[in-house]
Amino acid sequence: MSGHNPVIPANAATHSASLDTRTQPLHAVENAAALVLPYAACLYAIIRSIKAFGTYSHDDHMYIPAASLFPHLALYREIPFVQTPLSIFIYALLKLLVGPAYLYLAAKLASVLLVLGVTAISAKTAYRLFPRPYVPWTAATLILLNAHIFANMSEAANYALPLFLSSSSLLPVICTSPNRKGRPGER
């Protein structure tokens, strides 16, 4: 996102002189907002992460206990798990790393980090679609604000993982349309 003037777009030179005079106070607000927004968005991500980390869900009781039984017992035949197997593999790996006593904590943290990853990928994608400095931060704000996405962040379940994996592959497909005239999103 570097290499761009934080506020004034490349085509700003076409603005008329009268418009510039009229919007001078606005430019001051715009400059201030452009300066503050990235820091505010990062702080907001931290606050949302803390809130998500402290949120309790009964879904946690489905995925974490199942992972604690794997791989000692056979998945599906002996472990009745009602989703496809990837999240069990990941949580079982976490169990190996941190031990069963800290599995819940690690799984909650993993969900938060995965959704933060989704937010970062999505913000980057929005920026690639239209490279202006405020676009990724506005998109990130709206993503973190969204209740549907926040619900994935606050559960040690199997939602954050496929969301992260799909956004990693889906969003680049959206935004990498070859544009021979310039960068993606540039007209």
Place this chain on the structure above:
Amino acid sequence: MGLAASGKISFLVLAGAVALLFLIDRRRRPLTVHYLAGCAVGILPCVYYLVIDRSDFLFLNFEFHLLTNQFRGLTFFGSVISVMDGCLDFAIFAIPLLALVAAAFILARRDWREFDWPAFPLSAREKLNIAKVAIIFVAAVIAAVLPMIYFLQYWSTPALVLIVLSVPAAAMIADRSSTFRTTMMVGSLILIGLSSAHDLRGLGRQGADNYPPVLVMRAQESISRLLGDSLGKHPGCVTEILSASAVPALGSGVPLSPGSAAGEFLFRIDGVLQAKKPEFRKYSDVTRYLGPATGLLTGYYGNREFEHRMVAYAASHGFILAGTFKYPKAPLSLYLPPECRS
């Protein structure tokens, strides 16, 4: 995308949609085979279990979810209502997004002459890109409504697609207006401020949904200590723990019973399975997991029939109430076999 489907089967719809994107784009069509090969590798864990344990895999990944809707009392019509409820909620979510963009447009109306409106008619490539976005969005909505029940989490993919596309789309149209840019940024800051204030105010409060992991771990520690004491005095008196809320029993050194693997989700549909799929009651009938050396952790789902059966079993077999532990919604009770009596 294949790995995403290995995490949640409904993501197969999105994987198919992406394949369609490759197919409709003449320049990218040769890449379809590579994409499908990658998907196939990602989906291998599912294929493995489908091959070695077909009936259990299919029941637990498909039939269980449909039968759960019956447990919830959802008929087909009820399911449709649930999905419509989801659509409405999804539309409501978009209000901050639309309000932000609309405010930016309205405030910037004096600069409309300066807007860099997109050229119409659209070029073939622009039409193709719009078709691609439409395909992805429709696939994301279909994946969200499967299996015909509404939960917040299911709608995260369409929400994500909508935000990622709408913010740059609005900016593409109105970016030359300083008012628009300022409103987008100041609007974002206002949303951040309001939401942060709301979140920070709720952080100190405890409730059924707001219960920090450290408190769960405190219950975990108490249960571990109690089980350690009992096993120290009476080795082997308890060999496994059965619970529909088993997280606090983790790390105690006593393994969980396989019945604990699905939380309450299979136990609670036992009645439906008895009527429709009795061969799969092996998962849902809580009495099949009860044994003379099985410790029981109950309380969180104290209003459910399966927990009544667990408590009744404990009472009729002389189990001792070893302790109760603070937990969201209701305290947990740990029942241990009579051999653990000190």
